Amino acid sequence: MEPAKKTDQDQVEAVRDGDREAFADIVCANQRGLFFHALRLAAGDQELARDVVQKTFLAAWTHRAEFRGEASIRTWLYRIATNLGLNELRRAHRRREIGATPADSDAPVELGRVEAAAFEELATAEARRHLRGAAERLSPRQRSVVFLRLYEDLSFGEIAEVCEITTNAAKVSFHHGVQNIRRFLLEEGVAS
Numbered sequence: 001m002e003p004a005k006k007t008d009q010d011q012v013e014a015v016r017d018g019d020r021e022a023f024a025d026i027v028c029a030n031q032r033g034l035f036f037h038a039l040r041l042a043a044g045d046q047e048l049a050r051d052v053v054q055k056t057f058l059a060a061w062t063h064r065a066e067f068r069g070e071a072s073i074r075t076w077l078y079r080i081a082t083n084l085g086l087n088e089l090r091r092a093h094r095r096r097e098i099g100a101t102p103a104d105s106d107a108p109v110e111l112g113r114v115e116a117a118a119f120e121e122l123a124t125a126e127a128r129r130h131l132r133g134a135a136e137r138l139s140p141r142q143r144s145v146v147f148l149r150l151y152e153d154l155s156f157g158e159i160a161e162v163c164e165i166t167t168n169a170a171k172v173s174f175h176h177g178v179q180n181i182r183r184f185l186l187e188e189g190v191a192s
Contacts, residue, residue: 034053
């Protein structure tokens with residue numbers, strides 16, 4: 001007979017009691033999503049994103065007894081990562097450590113190909129670059145809300161918990177963020 005699978009609540013209780021294996025399971029389940037969330041907040045700076053994720057898990061372990069369980073462990077981790085990411089980004093901007101152009105994560109298109117697929121890849125990569133540039137111009141709150149909604153597929157209630165705002169404020173920030181992205185793309189002549 002297979003042992004009963006631990007529920008999220010069982011796992012959280014085990015972590016609160018200092019179970020490193022249960023915490024390792026939480027890390028494994030969330031590290032990839034947190035990295036990409038931090039990467040988007042950090043405007044493509046992979047080193048900064050890795051630091052944010054590492055500090056997120058360190059903070060979660062250090063403050064594990066403070067987790068009340070009112071939100072999911074995932075939401076709690078995203079809240080920590082968002083707060084740390086925005087703080088780190090502000091510090092990095094003050095120190096001028098982040099360059100004006102973020103590292104491009106799109107794979108380069110092979111030169112010399114004349115296939116329609118190559119042109120499609122170029123157009124897609126270019127569109128992503130413009131979209132990323134427009135999103136980076138958003139305020140930190142709007143950027144967080146838009147990224148959490150579009151990339152992490154969090155509900156507005158979960159976004160509200162992560163960003164420590166009301167659900168209506170999350171909806172409004174998302175709406176304004178999307179409108180601002182459209183406006184930025186229009187200003188660049190990318191969208192019509």
